[in-house]
Amino acid sequence: MRAIVAPDRESGAEGLALTDRPHPHAAENDVVVRVRAAGFTPGELDWPGTWTDRAGRDRTPSVPGHELAGVVTDLGYGTTGLTVGQRVFGLADWTRDGTLAEYVAVEARNLAPLPADLDYPVAAALPISGLTAWQALFDHGRLATGQTVLIHGAAGGVGSLAVQLAREAGAYVIGTGRARDRSRVLSLGAQEFLDLESERLEDAGEADLVFDVLGGSILERSAALVRAGGTLVTIAQPPTVRPRDGRAVFFVVEPDRGRLSDLAARVRDGRLEVTVGEVLPLEEAAGAFLPGKRVPGKTIIRVTED
Ligand SMILES: NC(=O)c1ccc[n+]([C@@H]2O[C@H](COP(=O)([O-])OP(=O)(O)OC[C@H]3O[C@@H](n4cnc5c(N)ncnc54)[C@H](OP(=O)(O)O)[C@@H]3O)[C@@H](O)[C@H]2O)c1
Structure with a gap:
């Protein structure tokens, strides 16, 4: 699959490149999601979890991005609450490969069902x-x-x-x-x-x-x-x-499926306005981490189209 890869901490945003990566595996209680739209935080290349797993072991190279909206393609053993083919959105784990990739493995509890009338880019701008x-x-x-x-x-x-x-x-x-x-x-x-x-x-x-x-x-x-x-x-x-x-x-934000659904309901009925800024293809994601012209709103990467 195609993914944006950060080779090591020292290279910073200049080191990001669009590369081929192995398809992720759905571990216990995981889902694999085909990512339609993804969000990232420019400063995340400085976060410790970008470079280590939960046990603190080095996990370079790393795929950045922690927000996603997409479609479930695979369920891990024991995963409940979501089904293959379901539209979902939410947070990716901080210490695993992220969402600037065609597929991502995420703990199912981090995700909520995505209502049919919410666009993928809007949903990807909402979780964090x-x-x-x-x-x-x-x-x-x-x-x-x-x-x-x-x-x-x-x-x-x-x-x-x-x-x-x-x-x-x-x-x-x-x-x-x-x-x-x-x-x-x-x-x-x-x-x-x-x-x-x-x-x-x-x-x-x-x-x-x-x-x-x-x-x-x-x-x-x-x-x-x-x-x-x-x-x-x-x-x-x-x-x-x-x-x-x-x-x-x-505090550091925590995943919360129920609250994500509440927030989505507010966006749908107009109580909550989310400002999406530029929507860029995956090919332009690496450049979006670099300081440059400022477009108001959250930059979203449209990772896949189908
Ligand atoms: N702990 C957590 O769980 C968590 C979760 C989310 C975000 N964060 C962190 O929280 C921070 C804010 O995130 P965000 O997504 O809201 O960022 P953001 O979209 O850049 O919002 C920051 C706002 O503050 C304005 N601002 C910055 N410096 C200012 C100053 N000196 N005087 C007046 N206004 C100023 C910015 O204006 P300009 O755009 O014009 O500079 C912008 O409107 C980031 O550092 C992010 O990493 C932490």
């Missing part, structure tokens, strides 16, 4: 951003109706979905970002927008939950904005600071 936004707001942040949430990077992949989900849950939403993001963030449902390039973060006031996706000095300055008893949730890096009277939580 959607599950991360949900888990940050509700599982870790315990956001409740009537509370105030401040969401950094509110026009980005995770932030834009967090704004919509928080607003739907009846929270008061303050989004932050660059000046050019203001109208987009307000149109997604935020009641206020703070331009981090020209306004003082400290003027945002207090929030029950601050959700940081940026890290660095923004994260450090965010702890002071958390109201007593509130929470700072961060995903870019573990917290370097804590709220004086509150919790600080760093």
